Amino acid sequence: MSKGYVYLVGAGPGDEELITVKGLRCIQEADVILYDRLANPALLKNKRDEAECIDVGKSPKRHAYTQEEINELLVLQAHKGKTVTRLKGGDPYVFGRGGEEALALRKARIPFEVVPGITSAIAVPNYGGIPVTHRNVSTSFHVITGHEDPLKEKSSVNYEALAKLEGTLVFLMGVGNLEEIVNQLRRYGKPKETPIALVHQGTTAKQRTVTGTLESIVTVVKEKKITSPSVIVIGEVVRLQDELNWFESLPLHGQRILVTRTREQASQLSTKLKALGGDVVEYPTIEIRPAQDIEGVNAKLKRIHQGDYIIFTSVNGVKAFFERLKALKMDVREMGPGKLVAIGPATAKALEEKGLLVEVIPETYVAEGIIDCLKESIKEGDKVFLPRANIARKALNEGLEALGAQVEEIEIYETVLPVQGEQHLRELLVEGIDWITFTSSSTVQNFMDLLGKEDRHLLESVKIASIGPITGKTAKKLGLPVDVQAKEYTIAGLVQAMMEVQ
Template sequence: MINKTGKVYLIGAGPGDPGLLTIKAKECIETADVVVYDYLASAVLLNYAKNNAQIIYVGKKGGDHTLTQDKINLLLVDKAKQGFDVARLKGGDPFVFGRGGEEAQMLLSHGVPYEVVPGVTSAIAAPAYAGIPVTHRDHASFVSFITGHENPSKKDSSMQWDVYAKSNATLVFLMGVKNLANIVKNLIKHGKPSDTPAALVRWGTTARQETVTGTLETIVDRVRQAGLKSPAVIVIGHVVSLRNELAWFDKRPLFGKRIVITRARAQASGLVSKLSKLGALCIEIPTIQIAPPKDTAPLKDAIKNIKKYEWLIFTSVNGIKFFFDTLFDMGHDVRVLGHLKFACIGPVTKQRLKDYGIISDILPKTYRAESVIDAFSSVQIKNKKVLLPRARLARTILPEELTKMGAMVDEVIAYETKLNDEDKEYLISLLENNEIDAITFTSSSTVSNFMSQLETKNTKQLLKNIVLASIGPITSDTARSLDIEPDIEAKEYTIQGLVTSLLAYYESKSK
């Protein structure tokens, strides 16, 4: 048997914003057997990797190298020689100060096939997100990308300071924060006016982005005062003066707010996406895990006997997911449900049911008794057989109210909500170091499981200056029972309602 040599894809992972990844790069990550990523490649991109892919971190920062470049080169060759396709994720673009050329030469010398997938370089993207166009008809007609990593004071420096100083180009230095003082000194020494605008953009295109502006004369002191460190891009030229007019990214309403998402990881993407678009830095610390019940027999028996039911009621998207997963696993499809009427608690659950081609007949908007009564007041529910697939330890209001109306309700466990405390130490560290601005709770279980992780701590002190946001009154009541008071309660008990309430809260604080 001939061993097939894998292919290596040298991929530009972009400047930090996961949305700037190219479609081709995403496709390469999805099919790769091995993903090798560095310090500046967003970890979010690893979510695209297939479940059995080997993930290898080879980050290098500030002299702290997980692997040297030579060892990274050999790692790529070795994995490809074993027959694996490798996605090599490099921050920005692999051929713009990314040493992608060196990796390509090593692969070529060992007969390993490769492809280069260009990425959005931080040299352009970071200034753009700071409101600084690197070219502009009135200010600069060309741009120079320059390494800031070389020591500008060394005798054999290849830096052409006289050319840079006399040029009208925008100068963009990458990896130059530590050498900022020398870069400024050499530009002024060779004739660059000291009042030339300058800016540094740290963690460009991410919610952690920081921008410091000044002139060549003032920028070193301002960066020192701001405590700005790498990774950052240095921009020098008259285009920097446009930032006051064109800044957009850091003017978003939740920009830089560090918001913890306690929802189950599999369901968090919607909330993360909405908050991220508003500028928030979302920190996913799921306190719950959604899982099938240990005993699936009751749900399967209910599905086998589905003909005896007249109503099928769902209280959450999880109930819908696990019900239909079981239905399909048993070899059925939605046609076996054709005789039923449906009810869903809340508009999001209703929409999820519609994804399966079924429109809900009834829509109680909340779990509150009056909402259930109002919703079913217009239909004949007395003596009707109702199937209610839902979570273990779910609230009892719905079956109680339906029973009072004369319905015959069968509750079956479709899923379980379990404690997830795998990020407990990380959570406590963030709280103790004041690195959280807000925490969102999307259900009673997220609150109770969150608090259980802090049971040995001074909770009042840890949460003292943190905004607590609840999705609705039931979740708020659970919080109060645990001796914490939500600062925000969504008026509409949905993810969008929670986001809207957070936005309103911070907008009111900024007035």
């Protein structure tokens, strides 16, 4: 068996987007991933389906594995011929014990590579509105461990020297020893008025920053209940925090938002919400599957060239349609001369990416908008194909038939309840959710089916955001008050509506 290979990867300070391109590739290619408590678990969604994940995280009060056991596990997995990615918070070599792991691999003659990560010593103060250096304020910064080996008889931190420095002091892993750090600096002459900040869970949507002086900070931290993980920043640069606190000023900062779209589609909405500071939890309430009656679908697709119009009402419909064409080895030219209609810009874009131009997009992105758009152009006897979901509303069919069209519906995909525990949904709501977003009637219906009547009280303080009137109507019918409804029935419109009420 060939010898394995180990990547010691810095996962960055917390935000999943602050990992390097190379670090992400190491996750994607790994057979085994050993990850830390401080590495964002959302990064694991980039792994291969068959990759094994092992939580080796250590917290101040809990060690799932000792460092020696982690070293042994790296060697063991590599000896099996596996590609191993060791995912570590921040940078592997900045108080991450990456050097110890590298030495263990070298001793075992295991080939390895170290992939640097963005250290929390710089990134977390940045997100807290504090530059670690600033012209005419601080020309140096110094990174110090706030958590030394408890077995050491004497501290190796020279507080006397640190107290005399005019640069910025950054302590990592020091919350538990904050009082000792402050007392030692003051003991050796650091003025009690010196500004100090703690940034808790930096670069994440749960980030909180508190400030004070060496004299007051211990009391402030107790009152604000600041715990680990937090980065301590000491120095005159802290005075810039009020003006430069860009991250905690984002409109959705600290808001916990449940996204109920399909797993494949959630990323677009999630990305927009995260960019505005939201703490996004993806809990898909629908899953897209191919239609059961494949033969019936195939037969209709082989007649698609007969259509005067082909109307697409979702991106999912476009995707399923072209997947089926590919399976049938049908060329797009076999779609015939029929005019293409898309319910909205996202659906139109999906068609344009296939090289097709859309002739009709309604002003309002609902079935009624399509009917209003076509009422002057559809002639008696025109053939209309509708590739759509099995549970789609019949309003479009009925409206087109009323105009004299011959409608042939193609149930090209199905929306079903995903296989996931209702208990997990209950746990999320108990932990606290500020917003739930719904992007279709099926996401609402399935959500309520999963929740059950006995747990509806968990929604009492939750705000509901709907992508449009049809989805909103379904929510209200099921007893959910809609707090926000998009004016433009798109993902961008939904996000904009949520921002306007903050």
